[in-house]
Amino acid sequence: xxxxxRTPLAFERGEGARLYTGDGEAYLDCMAGIAVxxxxxxxxxLVKALKDQAEKLWHTSNIFTIxxxxxxxxxxxxxxxxxxxxxxxxxxxxxxxxxxxARKYHWAKxxxxxxxxxxxxxxxxxxxxxxxxxxxxxxxxxxxxPPLPGFVHLPYGDFDAVKxxxxxxxxxxxxxxxxxxxxxxxxxEQMLRDIRALCDETGTLLIYDEIQCGLGxxxxxxxxxxxxxxxxxIMALAKALGGGFPVGACVATAEAAxxxxxxxxxxxxxxxxxxxxxxxxxxxxxVKPELMAHVREIAGFFTQQLSGLIxxxxxxxxxVRGKGLLIGLKLKTPNREFxxxxxxxxxxxxxxxxNCVRLLPPLNLTLEEASExxxxxxxxxxxxxxxxxxxxxxxxx
Ligand SMILES: *Cc1c(COP(=O)(O)O)cnc(C)c1O
Numbered sequence: 001x002x003x004x005x006r007t008p009l010a011f012e013r014g015e016g017a018r019l020y021t022g023d024g025e026a027y028l029d030c031m032a033g034i035a036v037x038x039x040x041x042x043x044x045x046l047v048k049a050l051k052d053q054a055e056k057l058w059h060t061s062n063i064f065t066i067x068x069x070x071x072x073x074x075x076x077x078x079x080x081x082x083x084x085x086x087x088x089x090x091x092x093x094x095x096x097x098x099x100x101x102a103r104k105y106h107w108a109k110x111x112x113x114x115x116x117x118x119x120x121x122x123x124x125x126x127x128x129x130x131x132x133x134x135x136x137x138x139x140x141x142x143x144x145x146p147p148l149p150g151f152v153h154l155p156y157g158d159f160d161a162v163k164x165x166x167x168x169x170x171x172x173x174x175x176x177x178x179x180x181x182x183x184x185x186x187x188x189e190q191m192l193r194d195i196r197a198l199c200d201e202t203g204t205l206l207i208y209d210e211i212q213c214g215l216g217x218x219x220x221x222x223x224x225x226x227x228x229x230x231x232x233x234i235m236a237l238a239k240a241l242g243g244g245f246p247v248g249a250c251v252a253t254a255e256a257a258x259x260x261x262x263x264x265x266x267x268x269x270x271x272x273x274x275x276x277x278x279x280x281x282x283x284x285x286x287v288k289p290e291l292m293a294h295v296r297e298i299a300g301f302f303t304q305q306l307s308g309l310i311x312x313x314x315x316x317x318x319x320v321r322g323k324g325l326l327i328g329l330k331l332k333t334p335n336r337e338f339x340x341x342x343x344x345x346x347x348x349x350x351x352x353x354x355n356c357v358r359l360l361p362p363l364n365l366t367l368e369e370a371s372e373x374x375x376x377x378x379x380x381x382x383x384x385x386x387x388x389x390x391x392x393x394x395x396x397x
Contacts, residue, residue, distance in 0.1 A: 009343065014041025017362050017369050019348065027343075030361040030373050031350040035180065035212045035326070038240035038286065040362040045281050046243050053277035060273070062266060068276025072249075075283050079221055081231035082251035086260070087271030089246045091211035091238035092126025095174075097250035097265060098234045099130050102172035102205045103150075104259030114171045115150040117207075122156045122182030122353060123175060125209050125236075134174055156182075159191050163198060172205040172234070177223040180212035183354035184321050184328025189227035196230045205256055208232040211248070215240035216286045216363050218324030219296035226323070240363075243282040247275035286363070295363050298370050299324045302359065305374045313381040315388065327359040328352055329377075333384040341383040347376035 011019040011027075017040055019027045032038065039046060053068075060066065073085040088094045099117055106114035117134055125131040129148065132140045136153035150171075154161045162173065173195060179185040199206045208214075213223035214237050224230050233256035238248030269275075285291065306320045306329065316338075319330040331338055335355045342349045342357070350358040361373070 007340075007343065016040040016042075017365050025346070027346045027348050028369060028373055028376065029348045030359045030365075031348045032360050032362050033244060034239070034350050035217055035360040036239045036242075037244050038216060038363045039243045039282060040364055041244075043243060043285075045285060046245070046278055049277045049281035050245065050274065053274050057273050059269070061268070062271065066271055066273060066276065068273050068280060069271040072271075072276050072280045072283065075280065075287070076237075076249060076251055079283075079287055080235070080251060081253065082235065083254040084252055084257045084260075086250045086265065086267075087275070088238070088248035088250065088267060089269050089275070090126070090248050091209075091236060092128040092131045093267070093270070094211065094236035094238055094248040094250045095125045095131045095134065095209060096128055098174070098207045098209075098236045098252075099134060099172070100265060101234055101250065101252055101257055101260055102207060104264060105205060105256055106171050106259075108259035113169050116152050116167075116170045117150060118152045118154060118162065118165055118170060118173045120154055120156045120175055122179050122185060123209070124179070124181035124353075125174065125176075126211075156185065157187065157191065159194050162195060166198060166202050166204055170202065170204050172207050173199060174207040174209060176209045176211075176213060177227070178213035178218060178323045178326050180326060180358070181353060183330065183352045183356040184323075184326055184358055185354075186223075186321065186323045187227075189230070192224060192227040192230035196232075199233075205234060206232040207234045207236070209236045211236050211238045212360075213323070213326055215283075216292060216295060217326050217360070219292055219299055220324075221287060221292065223323065223326075240286065241282060242275060242278050245275055245278040247271075247279045291363060295325055298361075298365055298367065299327070301367060301370050302327055302374075305371075306377075309374070309377060309381060312378075313385060316381045316384045321356075322358070325359070325361055325363060325365070328356040329359070330354060330356050331384075333388050337387065338380060338384050341380040341387075342376065344383065345376040345379045347373060347380065 012022045019029050086097050119134045123135045125135045133148040133151045234252040310317045322328045352358045
């Protein structure tokens with residue numbers, strides 16, 4: 001189906017932060033499959049985990065015990081607020097589980113009227129019907145039938161609106177602690193704590209979508225950890241969890257998951273042995289304190305260098321935002337054009353809402369590679385500036 005606006009650029013292989021075309025042209029990958037290849041391409045640890053498992057067992061069924069699931073679930077719960085885990089194949093599926101878990105919780109507590117899921121402008125939760133309704137972005141819901149009942153949308157970052165909206169039919173609040181696709185916007189830490197407190201007062205469940213901002217991307221294992229006492233009840237993960245192998249997870253407290261009893265949900269592939277082997281190996285790398293320190297160091301370098309970029313190119317770059325290695329550049333020239341300028345300089349960037357481009361490099365990007373990325377961004381800014389000036393020159397001439 002013609003659903004993607006694809007660039008005519010194909011890659012044959014990758015290594016670390018580099019992607020190579022069939023002709024052997026190298027590109028510096030600062031989008032990492034949209035925050036998926038967190039440990040770089042063809043990471044030997046992940047390759048080995050996948051190969052070893054591939055020779056033993058690919059798939060059984062969730063009617064059997066899957067030891068890899070038990071191990072990865074233990075690693076995830078040891079490292080987070082959560083007690084229980086459901087494994088999926090994608091982020092959207094993890095969001096579906098999160099929404100179902102929240103509604104079923106209130107049903108199990110004899111409050112079946114509590115079905116409303118409160119979401120925010122600029123959020124992205126995936127492309128299933130539930131996920132597009134939770135995010136409420138009209139670009140993604142238009143043409144797909146009437147809005148589903150039980151979803152409420154509020155402006156981003158307005159705590160008074162949240163307070164006013166939470167009522168007797170509210171089931172849960174869903175948000176990305178750092179919005180990804182919406183343009184790398186980080187929720188104020190105090191507001192996350194306020195929302196947590198409001199949820200506690202009103203018996204509302206708090207769902208975080210950390211599919212993009214979680215798993216080390218911001219320099220802590222989970223982005224909400226920056227806010228201190230603001231843990232959710234339910235959290236959706238995916239992207240970096242498999243480092244490129246499709247796997248997602250919905251993690252929750254035992255309290256929040258109490259409605260999810262035998263038969264409440266299921267998946268044929270979710271948590272299959274291949275996914276679990278890679279997920280276990282990837283998570284073991286990501287939880288390492290050295291890696292988190294490295295992310296913070298590289299992020300600090302980017303912050304400093306990018307503020308220099310704004311000074312030199314105020315006509316191109318308006319603002320730098322985001323957290324850790326989820327970096328957004330809000331541009332004054334069209335972001336799609338800027339991505340092409342970057343590709344011309346063999347640098348790969350992701351797009352984003354609000355006319356942003358995003359840098360989402362592998363978490364193990366080296367300082368030399370980060371510095372190379374800055375050079376390529378400078379060249380891209382020069383090209384954007386030249387392009388913006390060109391039509392005026394013609395008018396003048
Ligand atoms: C990518 C993403 C999703 C959707 O994940 P899929 O694997 O594409 O279904 C949901 N939420 C956020 C924040 C994401 O970045």
